[in-house]
Structure formats: C-alpha cells, structure tokens
Amino acid sequence: MTDKASPLIVWFRQDLRLADNPALHAAHASGEPILPIFILDDENAGDWKIGGASRVFLHHALYTLNKDLGGTLQLFKGKAQDIIQTLVTDTNAKGVYWNRCYEPWRIKRDKEIKSWLDDNNITGQSHNGSLLWEPWKITKDDGTPYKVFTPYYKRGCLSAEEPREPLPKPTNMIFSDYKSNLSLADLDLLPTRNWGDEIIQNWDISETGANKRLNDFLDSGLSNYKEGRNHPADGYTSRLAAYLRHGLISPNTAWYAAKQRGTIEGWEKDRDHFLSELGWREFSYSLLYYFPTITWENLNQKFNNFPWSDKNSEDLRRWQRGQTGYPIVDAGMRELYQTGYMHNRVRMIVGSFLVKNLLIHWHKGEEWFWDCLFDADLASNSASWQWIAGCGADAAPYFRIFNPLLQSKKFDGDGAYIRKYVPELAKLDSTHIHAPWEAPPMILAEAGVKLGETYPEPIVDHPAARDRALEAFQSTKQEDAA
Ligand SMILES: Cc1cc2nc3c(=O)[nH]c(=O)nc-3n(C[C@H](O)[C@H](O)[C@H](O)COP(=O)(O)OP(=O)(O)OC[C@H]3O[C@@H](n4cnc5c(N)ncnc54)[C@H](O)[C@@H]3O)c2cc1C
8 A cells, every 4th residue: 555645755775574663563553654765875885895705695685575575675876875866855754774884984974864853753663673782781880892702602691681572574655756767687786797697506595595594594493403404415504694794674573483493392402502503693794893993903902913924816706616625615615605605514614615725815705705695794794703813802812723634525515505515526445535535546546536626726825824823922912922
C-alpha cells in the first residue's frame, strides 16, 4: 500500500533485512508511511569504499530486499549528506531513521546528517541494529576500552545486560509513493567479468537465505562446532559472516537461536564457543570504535620499524592467485577468489604466510581480502590482519609463525580441502599432498604432477623464511631497548 503523506525515511545501510530491524520497527510503529532508501556512498567512504566481492553480494542483497519490500526500495548514489537533505526537502519527510554503523567515516558523516536534521527540526533517530553490545557499554571499570579478548568478553560482555531479543518482521507496512530515478543496474555494482556470476554460486543472497543458513548450521554444525570449526573441509562453521556484515540477519537472531538450540545436553561447549566467536566480532567493533586508526596504523607502534620487504610484487601476485607452491595456502587463496569466502583456519594460515614467510606488509593482505571477501568488514578485517601480523590487540606474547605444513597435516589431514581447490594435486595421496616437493619422483609422476609445470615449486623455504621473520621481529625489540 502507498501513501502521499509526509513519510518517515528508513535508511537501510548494513541492515538489509526486515526482521529484527530496530529502525524499520520504530518507523512502522509510528504509523507514518515509510520511504525505504539505500544510498551507495562511495564519496564519503574514500579508501574504504566497499570492495569488488562485497559489491556483488550487495547487488543481490538489494535485489531481494526490494522484493521483500514489495518493490518500494528507492536507490541513490553519491554523498549521503546531500541526498538526505534533498530527499527530506522534496518529500517533506518527518524524520529519518537508521541503524548505527561504526566505521570512522560513517560515524563522522552520520553526525553531520543528524546535526542538519536537528537544526531543521526533523527527527533523526538512530538505533542499534548490528551489534549485541554497543562499544561504549563494554569498558573496564575505569572506563577505558579492553585490548584483550577474554576479559572483554567474559568480564565485559557476559556480565553486562543480555543483548536485546530479536524484533519481529513488521506486517502491513504503508509506504510512501515517492520514486527515485535510479535502478539497481545504475548502481553499477557488478563487475564486467564473469567472476561476479561465478562467485555467487552456492550462495542464496537474501534474508530467507540467511535464516536458512543459520538453521542449517544449527542442525548440522553446532553440535561439533568447537572442534569441527578448525577443519576447512568439514563444514562445521556457520558461514554467516557475509550475511551479518550486510545485515541480512542480525547477530541477535544468531545469538538467541544458538542459545536456544545449545540447551541440548552435550552441546553446551559448542554453543558457548559459537557465541564467543560472535563475541570476537563485537570485540573487533569495539577496537575499531576506540582505535579508529587500526584500519591502517599498527596498534602496537613498536611495529612501525618492522622491515617489510618491498621488492616482492611477484610474490604478492602468486599469493593472491594461489600459486605459492604451498598447497594449503593455494587452496585457501583459490577458495577466496572463487567463492568470496575463506575458512577461518585457512585465513590464519595464508595471513601468516604473507606477513611472516614473505614479509609482505599486512596492508597488502588486508586490501586483497577487502576486495575478495563477501564478508569484508572494516572492523574484523583490520583487527584480524593486525592480529596475524603481531601488531594488533590480543597478539600473543611471542611472534606467532604458523607452519603451513604442520597446519595442513593437522587440519586437512586427508587433503580433502586441498583436493577441492587445487585439483592438479588431487591424485596425490594424503601423505604427499601437503608438501609435493618432498614426494618421490615416481609418486609425482603417477599423480600427474610436474613441479614447476603443472604446480609451482614452493616460493620460499619455510625454515629459512621463519629465521628471516624472527630476525625481522628483532626490530620491534630494539625499539623497546631504545
Ligand atoms: C586475516 C583475517 C581476516 C579476516 N577478515 C574478516 C572480515 O573481513 N570479516 C569478517 O566477518 N571476519 C573476518 N575474519 C574473521 C573470521 O575468519 C571470519 O569471521 C569467519 O571465518 C567467517 O566464517 P563463518 O561465518 O563460517 O564463521 P563462524 O566460525 O561460523 O563464526 C560465526 C561468526 O562469528 C564471527 N567471527 C568468527 N570468528 C571471528 C573473528 N576471528 N573475528 C571477528 N569475528 C569473527 C563472524 O561474524 C562469524 O560469521 C578474518 C580473519 C582473519 C584471520
């Protein structure tokens, strides 16, 4: 149903859903006609405008959100401050409602919009639609932010007020009849290459798809999550990250659904572990909120003199394309490029390989992930890359260097994950698939592998690279002594 009266604008951002959407819920409860909008604001985003894979995800998420809204979602492109001002004036809107975002550029922009609305006596209402706990609610007793996860989660989150319970999907909404003149195609979110079509295979990018994903995980992943989550071939993780990032499902929905299902006897430790992973997401947002420069500056400044290697564009290219000669690393990088997702265990292995084995700056990894992940998220991506590099929050007291071989044998023992993404090694047995360069020539020949031809020789020798990384790490200690 549509209405010509002055509307309330509901500005969808990273909350592309109808259920448990506090801004939409509040606008609906007011009884006023709703004007649902989305703005692609690359201008304010600057260097952090959303990456290629996220754009593909966003395109499909907007398509299905519009369908769920009965075709009433209005699209805009440009600087949000200007668009909101024009729209409010043109429609005589009574207010603008949105769910908060926490990226530094968004906070700055939203404050400007709020202040313009206040100056013009128009309601600007913001809600919490994407975090379980607002960052400013979880601090140490002295009001300073946590920098270590366990006390943040246990002393902070778990002893704070329980997260808000999910809100229902609004029914019988009345919409404004205002129309923007942009179509989804005008947002130009899809790449010209076929890549966009290929990576969406196996993803149902809709609110319904997100809920189905959650339910499938509760049915078949949660009961063995704590241990199973480490094995990339086994499918015990939820794969909810992209849905959470774009807000096709809320963390509150996932939190309460897992809590409820996790009451089954024997599932408690798995449930608690899953909830704590949602806690890691909250922790990343807290870090971004209190330390907004973590997107680019080392949180631990002792790393400012770290001697990153700068003559390695070929190594970087081979890492990006999954051609390092380390099968587990290559499998992960190919999974990322082909599906917009990479398993968490493998993210840690490939991340460590880039910054420790190749000594390439974590910025390069952060940028590649930003472009290739469906779940590319400024908070989680920055915090995780800093953690991997050793300069972030909660970094272990020692300089952690993952051994790609041991990790591969431990977490992909039978090589199923490698076989899936590095098919040229598929015929190698599970003893040799982790390190083909150690396989006898006959075994390689039988499996049809020609090192340097069908599959690369390793680009670095791990023990030598490890020594080089440890030596480089000394630079951070010299800072200490100075
Ligand atoms: C180098 C690196 C970069 C990363 N970049 C991102 C990113 O851009 N976006 C992103 O959402 N996650 C990122 N992560 C964290 C983590 O790898 C993913 O959240 C997880 O793999 C997503 O898969 P899942 O949904 O199946 O996770 P599950 O294991 O099912 O976990 C459930 C949810 O908890 C959250 N979560 C789990 N682990 C973490 C974590 N370590 N940090 C923050 N949140 C977590 C996610 O929202 C996830 O969907 C990164 C990790 C590393 C090591």
